[in-house]
Amino acid sequence: MRFPAAGNSAIPDHGGSLARARTLFPHAPEPWIDLSTGINPHSYPLFDLPATSLTRLPEPGLTRALAGVAASTYGAQSPGNIVPAPGTQILLPRVYSLAAPGKVLILGPTYSEHRRAAVLCGHDAAETSDFETLATADLAVVVNPNNPDGRIVSREKLVDLAAILRRRGGLLVVDEAFMDVGPRQESLCGDVGEGGIVVLRSFGKFFGLAGLRLGFAVASEEIARQLDAELGPWAVAGPALEYGLRALGDLQWQDAMRGRLAAEAAQLDQLLLRYGIAVHGGTSLFRHIARPDAARLFEVLGERGILLRNFAERRDELRAGLPGSEAGWQRLETALAAWAMQHERAAMRAGVSR
């Protein structure tokens, strides 16, 4: 038996765990205000699931219908370009296995699961902050818009990069997990037909239904068939099929939600700025903060039951999702006021001692 890279494969924290929050801040007031993910706090309206969505095997016809709706909503040319999956996470090693072990370059810093999955598949994987360098890889990865800083690469540049890689038999992976709230004209979902491109789309983030586990690969029909074969029949659970069909087809809800999230993201920026915290980027689903005292801000808010996302490997960065409820906004404001007061006192003490 072979165990390619089990030593490197332990799964790190990605936010969203209240159990972890309670361990870090055992005295914090409940309920927690979880701002540690980029998941929409305003979920698509919940509805009663038909019992058969739990009891029966998912009908292949429903999965095909979901691919059709996804193709239309994401702007892919054909349902044959769409691979429905139980979340994009489980697709990562399958996508990285499409290329023989080689050199993987990831435009970073970004979501760390890409590197973990690439290494798991036997690749030599590294992050680079230089877009031009990606063209030297066998397999290049761009998260677009990027998580956590919201950086956007134009479709034009990505299509050019894909053409260079394709000529050498390489592959471009574009993770569009947050493209629902991004500049959608930069999506590559309509450009996958020639091959050499795999786009990943998440359902759970924008629709606020991360527990359902639903995501898609968008790729040439040849690649899509290969990924479908790896997943096998019944890859998507009944509840995810029901919600996926209804929510992905509901363009009116999607448009209204985009407006609402943009307004709330602006409100969050203003609130943070009022207490001296500048936002450096992000998307409507999360805001990116970079400051030397980020670890202290994480702690002050954590002690007050408000969980931000911190990064073990980049201590001066934080990511903040949207509070979602009126109570959440108020508790965030109270916590930020406490932070600002501590900050001011510290500045005064620094002044006195000088």
Next chain:
Amino acid sequence: MRFPAAGNSAIPDHGGSLARARTLFPHAPEPWIDLSTGINPHSYPLFDLPATSLTRLPEPGLTRALAGVAASTYGAQSPGNIVPAPGTQILLPRVYSLAAPGKVLILGPTYSEHRRAAVLCGHDAAETSDFETLATADLAVVVNPNNPDGRIVSREKLVDLAAILRRRGGLLVVDEAFMDVGPRQESLCGDVGEGGIVVLRSFGKFFGLAGLRLGFAVASEEIARQLDAELGPWAVAGPALEYGLRALGDLQWQDAMRGRLAAEAAQLDQLLLRYGIAVHGGTSLFRHIARPDAARLFEVLGERGILLRNFAERRDELRAGLPGSEAGWQRLETALAAWAMQHERAAMRAGVSR
């Protein structure tokens, strides 16, 4: 890019599709009585899911708790032996990738996805009806109890086989999809510690919740870590976690259900026999029929809205699940009476013409 075996990878029928039934028998009365799967028609009692099971990312702690309950119920030595997954189907290529491409022998005839997954992973895969031959493989596969004929291999024989394979660095895969209603003392879940064995356990069949997509690999902690790494975080959806925790821990329901299913399987055998159809094996969740006129029986029942499982590659075999409802039993009996009458007429015509 590489496409190892996409040509061989199309997914065939496995029963359970009413859309397929309607295409085959467009004039059949609705609703369909679906006997084409081995899924328990008496599902674990449905309950209201907490909204957070849909909206939030699954808590890693819940997944660990589910592994604990599964270890206890399946008789594994430790939760570290358990890999929770969105169904066992998606695990097959991952399990077959644990061994370098080599010779895979599958004790057959059996569930055809094993061969498809093995070929997809680059193996040279074949079915054999001779148990002793399995010892010559790099990777051997036994479905226990077998689908569709219910054949059982003793734990003792399997442990011996695993030891032979292990000495050569080989692997034994035991698919215990129907072991919940099998002779559980023959399960290998408690024997995986030394390595060289992967057991697969299905949740959806016995608990009648196939739409949720939940299954487990049971293996040494080393193999389990490797499989966990391939699946990545949040592999099991929130609804599957909720039902898995409750149902797998409910030993009282499980015991009562085993008794009920055994009684209903006996009732089905008697009903079939009353109309001249002998049952040749199976489990409490499905019965196996082998007769030269199987295709005709499939058609006569299909035209009456009762779907059996037929097998493209073995035309003289059928599999019949349990009807579940009083209406289902009655419609099955009416259809069988029609079958018997046609049969008698045909026999009489044969007598007259002689």
